[in-house]
Amino acid sequence: MLISFENIIYISGMLGVAVFAISGALAAAEEKLDILSFVLFATVTGIGGGTVRDLLLNVPKVFWVEDPFYLYTTILAAIITYFFSHLLASISKSLLWMDAAGLALFSVLGTAKAMSLDVDPVVAITMGMITPTFGSIVRDILLGHKLVLLEPEIYVTAALLGGGGYYLLRDVFNVEEVTAVLVSMVAAFMLRAAALLWDLRLPKLKQSLDRE
Known part of the structure; x- marks a missing residue:
């Protein structure tokens, strides 16, 4: 029996919450915080x-x-990370890869949820960019870290690819929904992964603006 589109969305959403929660907990691990702080950062990020x-x-x-199991997932992810983060060869690298996975999942899921409410496509894609980034922004602000959005490697562009790709595949090219979700998630993750592995980045403004 094939898994329904609704189940794909639910499972992907739960997985997205879990991996982002782990990234939040890993950020707490970098700072050697206590277990309640792990739960806080896992929840905020997830x-x-x-x-x-x-x-x-x-x-x-x-x-x-609506479904508290998402919250329970963040707490469980925090506890597991607290007890096993010391086994990781590099906490900072693990954080980046978990964040990349969450970005891919949530960029598509955020867009899909917005589209299910019949909003404008640009609004839907924007929601696909907000969903994976806001938790990470709050995490970094609370820890005093440089915002992941300000890192030079491609980040927001990967979220745009995930959300925009899902919209184009589903509504423009009429690709079956499950396929559109999976292809868009993989594309977003691969772009972010390539950025991390090969330092891909968009051109930056080369000259500063004059200020009076």
């Missing part, structure tokens, strides 16, 4: 972006209030 998305879309119940 559900932060989706919370902002649902509030902006005026969803009656935020996703983790």
